[in-house]
Amino acid sequence: MDTFISPDIVKRRRRRTALAVAAVLATLCLTAWGINRAVSPSVDASGVSIATVHPGSIANTINASGIVIPVHEELVSSPIQTRVAKVHAKLGQQVGQGELLLELDDRTIVLAIDSIKEQLAQQENRILALTLELEQKRKQLASAIELLELDLEATRVRLGRYQTLRKAGGVSAEDLLTAELNVKRNEIQLRQHKEQIADNQRVTNSNIEGARLQKSILQKQLQGQQQLLAQTQVRAPFAGMLTWLLADEGASVATGQLVAKVSELDNYKVEASLSDFHARALSAGQQVLVEQGNVRLQGEVQTVLPEIQNGTVKLLVMLRQPHHAMLRNKLRVEVNIVTEQKQHTLLADYGPAFNGRGPQDIFVVRDGVARKTTLNIGASDGKSVEILSGARAGEQVIISDTSRYKDRDSVRVAQ
Known part of the structure; x- marks a missing residue:
């Protein structure tokens, strides 16, 4: 039931x-x-770097290493092969224009100057001797010409008398011919003596000009040696700092060897070096940002040096503040060369997760989960990157190294 x-x-x-x-x-x-x-893998939010996508402006830059160098720097070299006689300055000291830095042994130059002066004296004596000789010959010939002119006058008188007597039959035809020949002989001798004076004048003048030319050559040599003598007193070419000095007294010095270097104070530029991979993107006039610590100085590319050495290209950067207190000779700085400017674009802080430009898989954090998303990366200035597509303003992306999760599509982010 x-x-x-x-x-x-x-x-x-x-x-x-x-x-x-x-x-x-x-x-x-x-x-x-x-x-x-x-x-499922997870990451601690405090163990990764997360950046928020935000709008802003960016300058695409190429990073380079740089070194601060003086705008004006002058090298002083030895004019001759000699040795250091005496050192008057110390490396690193500030020097004034014309200040004596060191002395080079000048004995060989002094001997050369004495020899040239002796040769000059010889040429002067030769010019004087040639002048006196010309004057002496001129006087001798002038005396001879005076005598010949008297003889010519006497023979002409005799010829006139014979011509008169010949008409009266007082002299023979032979005596008249003899008188005529005597006149012609005296005329020829007189002309020859006058021509000899002109010839002697031309020859002597030519010898004198040769002596004067040799004297001029010797004077130029003397001037050159005197300039070399002055250069053995090594002096500062301008006011600045002595950044290099051959300070060993008695040291041998070759011709053209560097003995001192003076650099301008408080006026600097930057020499930057980077891979020749970027050579085509470089040009004069590009804007540059020079950084050292928290100091950022603006400038522009003055010139790109044409020579490439060991895969490295160099360029010179002129600064807008070349007298900035931070600048020091040989100071190493970071150089950012601006190749492109973009306004009103999406940005994220730069990090190891980004690798150049183009599509890249980046983890985007949404609702506590980082999902692998393809972002199209554009310009970069070393501190920020441009996001062309794949993320929106306000979203968060992991910018630290995520290579250990490269085979995962998503990763939990533990708060």
Whole structure:
């Protein structure tokens, strides 16, 4: 016989069954969640660098290493092969224009100057001797010409008398011819003596000009040696700092060897070096940002040196503040060469997760989960990168190294 079951009892049994099923399902969910947490990788938010995408402006730059150098620097070299006689300055000291730095042994130059002076004296004596000789010959010839002129006058008188007597038959034709020949002989001798004076004048003048030319050559040589003598007194070419000095007294010095270097104070530029991979992107006039610590100085590329050495190209940067107190000779700085400017674009802080330009897989954090997303990366200035597509303003991206998760599509970010 069937027993009637109260509706309340049925409701209680159904309630217990539903609760049991719910408990089982909850247990299964918790178990699955626990297994998922145990198996799925996660990162601690404090262990990674997360940047927020934000709008802004960026300048695409090429990074280079630089060294501060003086705008004006002059090298002083030895004019001759000699030795250091005496040192008057110290390396690193400030010097004034014309200040004596060191003395070079000048004995060989002094001997050369004495020899040239002796040769000059010889040429002067030769010029004087030639002048006196010309004058003496001129006087001798002038005296001879005076005598010949008297003889010519006498023969002409005799010829005139013979011509008169010949008409009267007082002299023979032979005597008249002799008188005529004597006149012609005296005329020829007189002309020859006058021509000899002109010839002697030309020859002597030519010898004198040769002596004067040799004298001029010797004077130029003397001037050159005197300039070399002055250069043995090594002096500062301008006011600045003595940045190099051959300070060993008695040391041998070759011709043209560097003995001192003076650099201008408080006026600097930057010599930058970078890979020749970027050579085509470089040009004069590009804007440059020079950084050292927290100091940032603006400038522009003055010139790109044409020679490439060991895969490195060099360029010179003129600064807008070349007298800045931070600048020191040989100070190493970071140089950022601006190749492109962009306004009103999306940016994120730069980090190891980014590698150049173009599409890249970056983890974007949404709802506590970092999901691998393809972002199109554009310009970079070493501190920020441009995000062309793949993320929106306000979203967060992991910018630290995530190479260990490269095979994962998502990673939990534990707060």
